[in-house]
Amino acid sequence: MKSAVETLNPTRVRLTVEVPFEELKDSLDAAYKKINQQVTVKGFRKGKIPARVIDQRFGRGAVLEEAVNDALPKFYTEAVNEGELNVLGQPEVDITELKDGELLAFTAEVDVRPEIEIPDYSGIEVTVDALEVSDEDVEKAVEQLRERFASTNPVERAAAEGDVVTIDLQAKVDGEVLEDGVAEGVSYTIGSGELLDGIDAAVTGLEAGGEATFTSELKGGSAEGKEAEVTVKVATVAARELPELDDEFAQMASEFDTLDELKADSRKRLESTKQYDQATQAQERVLEELLKLAEVPIPEKLLADEVQTRKHNLEHHQLGQMGLTLDKYLEIQGKTAEEFDAETSEQAVKGIKTQFVLDEIVNKEKLNVNQEELTEHLMRRAASSGMSPDQFAQAVVEGGQVPMLVGEVARGKALAVVVEAAKVVDTNGELVELEDDEDVAEEAVEAAEGTTEAAADAAEEKNEA
16 A cells, blocks of 8 residues: 655645555455345345346446445545554545555545644743731621521511512413413512512502512523513512621531631631632643743644534523523623624634644643543533543543543643743732642633533433433
């Protein structure tokens, strides 16, 4: 077999391959055997039909077509290996010559991973938010905890903001009560904004047994998006009472004996959260600066496939779980289809660049992924997908996605190397010492590549199948 490589552009090549006919012998034998099992010829037992009879009855061309289809993947792979190509996706194959008994010639155009020169990333400098927790932040956290321990007591007065009312609802569109437009015994906190627009004004001022009608756009159900006439009847009114902020509350709501101890713990938790947010911010901003430094040509077909995959995952998984169509989502976001397509393409370009650049750093720094690191990554992914680790692992293995997860871990390690070399300061001008947290780096990489949902969705699909 002879092969030659022609570079069409930095991300695409054309392979020209010539195969002597004798190298098709195994595929020809397999073709005759396969046809033998599929056809019946009078006077011959099934599977025992001579090759010359098959040629006469069904045509030599059918045999050659079967043999070539069988042999092409092998010869293509040999040509790729011979040319030392790092191919992406499936090739576009064109058979240019097929002379029975003499020669098979074909071309294959395919995207290849571009050669990338890794820039000097030691000079990267980024600014992140300062790690500050104010007294106001602590008070807000304690107040949120206090809200969780609020109690409700029935009252004989008109409903007011903050009260919890039990209500019955009935929605009509064009004068007809909707089949799914009736609800009874609904608990609602006035002012929470968790139900229909206009309901707060309708129930405020009503006592138990009171009734009001208002117009609102339905947020779900069979008449989603339509204007409906909604009748609301108040069954009960209850006032929310918050516990006193004292040591007794601290003992009831936590493992601490005093309110001061509870506040100190809240401050510590907030500092930990902000420290994690600061690390995430540093990873993301260092990655952005790294991508600005690197020249990365993007394969057109790979980009088109990536855009399509992102749109599919959004439309059929994320939006599907929320009961939204793509058109409704765009309406809520206030975006046109053109703006959405442009944004998706921009995100896809960033994802591809991230993968190419970090993979190159993985090779340059000779970074490896051990079993423990892969297991930890798999456990985290399983938790985010809502599946058990065993279910997720099985789905990943059966779906052939283990190399993808290995790549994610490796790229996370590569980004951690870049962050370690970078200078990170906060908004106060103070140098920030970040802990070596590869999990945070992995999450930053996943967010940039857009793989966070993709792997979980694919694993979920496999699990459901």
